[in-house]
Amino acid sequence: xxxxxxxxxxxxxxxxxxxxxxxxxxxxxxxxxxxxxxxxxxxxxxxxxxxxxxxxxxxxxxxxxxxxxxxxxxxxxxxxxxxxxxxxxxxxxxxxxxxxxxxxxxxxxxxxxxxxxxxxxxxxxxxxxxxxxxxxxxxxxxxxxxxxxxxxxxxxxxxxxxxxxxxxxxxxxxxxxxxxxxxxxxxxxxxxxxxxxxxxxxxxxxxxxxxxxxxxxxxxxxxxxxxxxxxxxxxxxxxxxxxxxxxxxxxxxxxxxxxxxxxxxxxxxxxxxxxxxxxxxxxxxxxxxxxxx
Amino acid sequence: xxxxxxxxxxxxxxxxxxxxxxxxxxxxxxxxxxxxxxxxxxxxxxxxxxxxxxxxxxxxxxxxxxxxxxxxxxxxxxxxxxxxxxxxxxxxxxxxxxxxxxxxxxxxxxxxxxxxxxxxxxxxxxxxxxxxxxxxxxxxxxxxxxxxxxxxxxxxxxxxxxxxxxxxxxxxxxxxxxxxxxxxxxxxxxxxxxxxxxxxxxxxxxxxxxxxxxxxxxxxxxxxxxxxxxxxxxxxxxxxxxxxxxxxxxxxxxxxxxxxxxxxxxxxxxxxxxxxxxxxxxxxxxxxxxxxxxxxxxxxxxxxxxxxxxxxxxxxxxxxxxxxxxxxxxxxxxxxxxxxxxxxxxxxxxxxxxxxxxxxxxxxxxxxxxxxxxxxxxxxxxxxxxxxxxxxxxxxxxxxxxxxxxxxxxxxxxxxxxxxxxxxxxxxxxxxxxxxxxxxxxxxxxxxxxxxxxxxxxxxxxxxxxxxxxxxxxxxxxxx
Numbered sequence: 037x038x039x040x041x042x043x044x045x046x047x048x049x050x051x052x053x054x055x056x057x058x059x060x061x062x063x064x065x066x067x068x069x070x071x072x073x074x075x076x077x078x079x080x081x082x083x084x085x086x087x088x089x090x091x092x093x094x095x096x097x098x099x100x101x102x103x104x105x106x107x108x109x110x111x112x113x114x115x116x117x118x119x120x121x122x123x124x125x126x127x128x129x130x131x132x133x134x135x136x137x138x139x140x141x142x143x144x145x146x147x148x149x150x151x152x153x154x155x156x157x158x159x160x161x162x163x164x165x166x167x168x169x170x171x172x173x174x175x176x177x178x179x180x181x182x183x184x185x186x187x188x189x190x191x192x193x194x195x196x197x198x199x200x201x202x203x204x205x206x207x208x209x210x211x212x213x214x215x216x217x218x219x220x221x222x223x224x225x226x227x228x229x230x231x232x233x234x235x236x237x238x239x240x241x242x243x244x245x246x247x248x249x250x251x252x253x254x255x256x257x258x259x260x261x262x263x264x265x266x267x268x269x270x271x272x273x274x275x276x277x278x279x280x281x282x283x284x285x286x287x288x289x290x291x292x293x294x295x296x297x298x299x300x301x302x303x304x305x306x307x308x309x310x311x312x313x314x315x316x317x318x319x320x321x322x323x324x325x326x327x328x329x
Numbered sequence: 330x331x332x333x334x335x336x337x338x339x340x341x342x343x344x345x346x347x348x349x350x351x352x353x354x355x356x357x358x359x360x361x362x363x364x365x366x367x368x369x370x371x372x373x374x375x376x377x378x379x380x381x382x383x384x385x386x387x388x389x390x391x392x393x394x395x396x397x398x399x400x401x402x403x404x405x406x407x408x409x410x411x412x413x414x415x416x417x418x419x420x421x422x423x424x425x426x427x428x429x430x431x432x433x434x435x436x437x438x439x440x441x442x443x444x445x446x447x448x449x450x451x452x453x454x455x456x457x458x459x460x461x462x463x464x465x466x467x468x469x470x471x472x473x474x475x476x477x478x479x480x481x482x483x484x485x486x487x488x489x490x491x492x493x494x495x496x497x498x499x500x501x502x503x504x505x506x507x508x509x510x511x512x513x514x515x516x517x518x519x520x521x522x523x524x525x526x527x528x529x530x531x532x533x534x535x536x537x538x539x540x541x542x543x544x545x546x547x548x549x550x551x552x553x554x555x556x557x558x559x560x561x562x563x564x565x566x567x568x569x570x571x572x573x574x575x576x577x578x579x580x581x582x583x584x585x586x587x588x589x590x591x592x593x594x595x596x597x598x599x600x601x602x603x604x605x606x607x608x609x610x611x612x613x614x615x616x617x618x619x620x621x622x623x624x625x626x627x628x629x630x631x632x633x634x635x636x637x638x639x640x641x642x643x644x645x646x647x648x649x650x651x652x653x654x655x656x657x658x659x660x661x662x663x664x665x666x667x668x669x670x671x672x673x674x675x676x677x678x679x680x681x682x683x684x685x686x687x688x689x690x691x692x693x694x695x696x697x698x699x700x701x702x703x704x705x706x707x708x709x710x711x712x713x714x715x716x717x718x719x720x721x722x723x724x725x726x727x728x729x730x731x732x733x734x735x736x737x738x739x740x741x742x743x744x745x746x747x748x749x750x751x752x753x754x755x756x757x758x759x760x761x762x763x764x765x766x767x768x769x770x771x772x773x774x775x776x777x778x779x780x781x782x783x784x785x786x787x788x789x790x791x792x793x794x795x796x797x798x799x800x801x802x803x804x805x806x807x808x809x
Binding site: 166167169171172173174175177179181186268280283284286287288289290292293310311312315319320321322323324325326 | 456472473474475568571572575576578579580582587589745747760761764769770771772773774775776779781783784785786787789790791793794796799800801804809
């Protein structure tokens with residue numbers, strides 16, 4: 037055979053909704069450019085309908101995901117870490133393609149991202165003990181408080197910064213491990229790590245709909261996310277107009293909102309393994325029962 | 330069954346309380362006249378007599394109060410925690426010592442029965458200060474992972490008229506314990522006990538500016554929560570106003586906690602202790618004339634016991650005494666204001682219009698003067714009826730039935746609110762299964778409307794966010 041250069045098989049990256057990989061219902065795509073400006077691939081350009089479908093899938097998955105035992109949730113998230121471990125090279129390549137990071141730096145980020153996943157897998161059956169309490173009320177009552185997931189959480193990574201994979205997982209894991217069903221929108225400029233996580237999720241037995249991943253334009257999606265009345269909370273990394281839109285729109289149905297600035301240091305382990313990171317995505321429920329009366 | 334065949338003799342609370350001809354604002358540790366030089370009437374809702382004239386604070390007063398709070402912030406937050414605690418302990422003690430006076434004043438100003446202000450509002454207010462006093466020097470253990478505790482800064486706190494003194498305590502105690510300073514705005518119809526509390530703060534030598542109280546109506550509140558010098562807003566009141574505040578705070582990035590409305594379900598299963606459940610239903614909806622954000626205003630009764638429950642409820646209601654709030658035997662006092670009475674009457678009329686059966690088995694005679702509403706329940710209520718969906722904030726109960734636990738839970742959760750819920754069953758596993766599945770910040774099982782300083786209170790969904798009370802209530806007043 038002569039030296040014919042092999043033609044690579046190119047794909048358009050798809051959305052991840054309800055355990056399946058649909059294209060955008062709108063048929064729209066966005067061009068993904070590499071660090072040097074070259075065309076790398078196409079990604080799906082999620083529409084308002086795609087967002088709604090994903091929220092619907094998340095709402096549908098919420099009872100089973102939040103109702104599963106904390107032990108099971110922990111095992112599934114740990115399984116996700118196991119599966120990501122097997123795709124370290126892909127993940128590092130994905131990061132490097134768009135950020136231009138050195139191999140060493142990208143591999144270090146992948147390692148941290150997987151370690152972060154392991155850490156949060158462990159929080160699944162522990163945060164309740166740390167954030168809950170047995171309250172000594174002045175009367176014959178048994179009284180205790182416990183954190184419960186608030187429902188459907190939308191993660192919007194509008195401005196990923198230098199560590200898109202670590203950032204994406206750090207935004208997704210606290211609400212997910214708290215028992216929320218998550219719709220995550222990856223930064224359209226650096227989506228490959230997030231899309232690989234999506235491709236990994238079904239093999240880790242993440243239930244369909246518990247985690248959904250979209251790609252699209254944050255500026256366009258922000259208003260639809262904030263205004264969606266079946267979204268309970270928002271975890272975002274955004275600035276300027278997008279951040280303002282999220283905050284103002286969320287007031288409409290009193291969504292719980294945590295918006296981080298683009299400069300957030302996801303490498304800060306103290307901060308990003310801290311159970312306080314999930315406080316915005318849980319509600320304290322306090323139960324009273326008479327005792328002896 | 331006839332009403333009580335004999336009458337109780339009056340048993341009026343006799344502690345005399347002096348009410349000032351007019352009140353002032355409390356700013357920077359001093360009582361001052363309002364900048365507007367305007368005062369508005371506050372009436373006793375059980376007699377319609379003008380009790381006092383309340384200072385109308387305006388934007389200039391809010392400016393002065395915020396400036397005083399800002400000035401006080403550094404010294405107050407840097408005071409050794411153990412010393413800060415001593416002020417809170419003092420306040421708790423003075424509330425206890427002046428309890429009877431505060432209870433009588435609360436009842437005169439707001440219309441609630443003296444037995445409730447005496448046994449619930451005032452003792453709980455004292456407990457909140459006492460409990461939080463002890464947190465001052467233990468904050469580093471209160472919020473897991475929070476690091477060094479630091480205050481948020483100057484807090485704007487706006488409170489409602491249903492538990493005037495108690496809400497002031499719920500707001501002030503955690504804020505002060507965490508080293509914040511405060512500008513508090515009481516509700517316009519119930520400012521008197523807040524100003525009496527200001528006297529107590531002065532008696533306790535609380536440093537000037539740590540707490541400032543500006544009275545007034547909605548405009549005063551708006552000027553306060555939208556003030557640029559505010560670091561954190563805490564609001565208790567209607568969901569409508571809460572959303573407005575949320576938007577204003579969103580624009581500025583101000584920290585916010587909201588404790589808003591509710592339409593709380595109270596679920597009675599056939600295997601409940603029915604007589605106890607009846608007491609819980611009464612406590613759930615007619616406590617404080619139903620002016621309770623967590624009132625159990627939607628009663629869901631398992632179909633097989635619906636006739637028994639409504640029959641017993643009707644019988645129990647005949648023994649409820651409506652009238653002079655200062656009478657120690659009174660169960661149901663006056664509606665807080667004329668405006669609120671009109672709102673409640675509109676809802677009762679709307680219920681009748683939509684085809685509900687309106688039952689008011691209570692006493693026939695009501696006092697000639699004052700604002701009164703008979704305890705009311707409605708049967709034949711459909712989930713779509715306005716009385717089943719909207720917060721009435723009055724002594725009006727919507728009674729509905731269900732067949733399965735699934736149906737009860739689904740219908741209980743089918744509301745934008747999520748403040749509280751009640752569950753009545755003698756079956757332990759069912760209690761906790763249902764409690765787990767109800768979307769509510771507080772779930773009372775085989776009890777209702779219990780409160781405690783150590784027990785966090787607050788809602789899911791559109792009933793607001795953040796908690797008040799207990800360990801979980803402190804996070805809102807500590808810097809992130």
